[in-house]
Amino acid sequence: MATQKEEEQGHKGAKHEGGGFWHLFGRAALSVVLGIVLAFLLPTRFGEEMGAQTMARYAAPFSGYLFDREREKAVDKEQSDWHGKSITVLVIDAEVLAACKEGWPAHYPFYSWLLGYLNKFPPKGVFIDVILSQSKGQDAAKPKKPNKPECIDETVKPGPHKTLEDSDFNDFKNGVMRLTSHGIPVFLAARRTTENTLTTNPDLDSDHDLKNLRRVGIEFSAHSVDRLAWTYPLVYPKDESASKQTQSTEQTAHAMPEQPGTSEGDCPRSAAFAIFKDVYSGKLDVPCDRAAFMSVTWPLDTAAYGLRWRESMDEEREERHGFWPRVDSGDDDEEMYCTSSEDQIRLLLRAEARAFLRPLSRPLCVHYRTIHASRLPKQMGDGLNVGAPKDTELSDPELSDAFRGRFVMIGTSFAYSNDLVLSPLQDRIPGVFLHAAALDNLLSDHSDLEDVEAWELKFKMPVTRWVKILLLGGIGFIGFFIIVSIKKKVRKVFAEFHHERTHWRKRFHPHWWVAKSITASFNIALLAISLAVLVSFGVAMILLGAGMHVPFLVVAHILACAIAVEWLEWSEHLFNWITDSKEK
Structure with missing residues (x-):
């Protein structure tokens, strides 16, 4: 019991x-x-x-794959419309600076030389992702002949917008004004001041003609944990400028009180957002009462002519070359820093394998067609180049296909610089590609902030x-x-x-x-x-x-x-x- x-x-x-x-x-x-x-x-x-x-x-990788598939469908429906949305990146590499015997930052004649090709093959628009901080170097009124880089052809006869007696600065100005006179918008990278205006340098900002060019913001903050570029700013409101201002007092002393896009009720725009609004008449409206960011989807597909970086001799390379099995074998050029393929499924598998374990694969190559300035012919004639170009130089038909009717972004391509971003697919790449990816995202038929905003x-x-x-x-x-x-x-x-x-x-x-x-x-x-x-x-x-x-x-x-x-x-x-x- x-x-x-x-x-x-x-x-x-x-x-x-x-x-x-x-x-x-x-x-x-x-x-x-x-x-x-x-x-x-x-x-x-x-x-x-x-x-x-x-x-x-x-x-x-899956987001990039779906992004590319949706774009392919849109391109098939509107082939002619999407040609104008194509983006070409023109990168300034160390090789071209050495060939021109230029230092860094480069002088105005160097940019005049680059703009000469864009005037010859008119693009849809131009964005210079380099803050032109150098001064004129000499007064424009003095007829003294400036020192030209060796990559400039001294035998070319002066055109209607330039004379050999012009200063370096006027030479550059004429190249820019020739683009704008043909309806080609030019955007200049600029810094923000404490007054929340965008400035380049006193010479550019005080020039009557050049001050009307659109200045765009290039400030960007990577994610605090993995340092990857997941988001991209759209506008820069004034109430947040003080906490993010990191520029020197010398730059802010020459701030212009009025800049395009900073009128009452407006605020500075980022490069991609300004291009989207001004060039493509984007209907996306973003209020300026707070900072706004968009989520960035990095395309998976790789460009046939991409970034020509060689693999770095670092610890990751040593680990990868001693690792088996690898999923990126069989490329035409095993010495490249990246892996590429025409098969998107193969790219998807390689990107996913690298996300799981880095030594399994190299990063993917960039998505956007890339022209290295070192491959431009050093001497540019008025017509077609005489004779066959060198193996490392691009022909006029190739340059025409890369520039004409496309939006061109000019940036730097130095392996060790502070203008680098980390992409979840391409790893470390020049910062100009982030602007290209952001613009590409905005061009994918987004007309509402809710479609792209990176909210928490x-x-x-x-x-x-x-x-x-x-x-x-x-x-x-x-x-x-x-x-x-x-x-x-x-x-x-x-x-x-x-x-x-x-x-x-x-x-x-x-x-x-x-x-x-x-x-x-x-x-x-x-x-x-x-x-x-x-x-x-x-x-x-x-x-x-x-x-x-x-x-x-x-x-x-x-x-x-x-x-x-x-x-x-x-x-x-x-x-x-x-x-x-x-x-x-």
């Missing part, structure tokens, strides 16, 4: 076993809820987690954003429910398999050790497989979020938190504690 009574009391005090379906339902729902809650709390307390950045890197999770958000987050949360719940159910089924099958082998229960018997080893292997395998499945599901959710115009870092952060909760099974333990139950 006493034993029976104790058993009854014991059963009354024991935790009841939860129903299978409702236990799984509550566990999956708790994983999603905890993921959203932690995504709100962690950024404000601990900063962005590396888990979210890792998820975003895994999704970046906040309790005070528009209803539309809450609806998107909750909808993604509902879809995420279904996915977690399925994953949790499969994990439970697999564990149940293994438990039955283990229970049937009664000879495994005798302690310290050889069979007991075998059972322990099999159980440990099963748990490790289940942990690894479940992580892979959760990460794959997370990548799919990021791509779905991108289709709903939810910034990928927002989705990645929620998923990173939710996956951590589910993978470590915190949700199961917490749900059991809340309901005072245990899973069957």
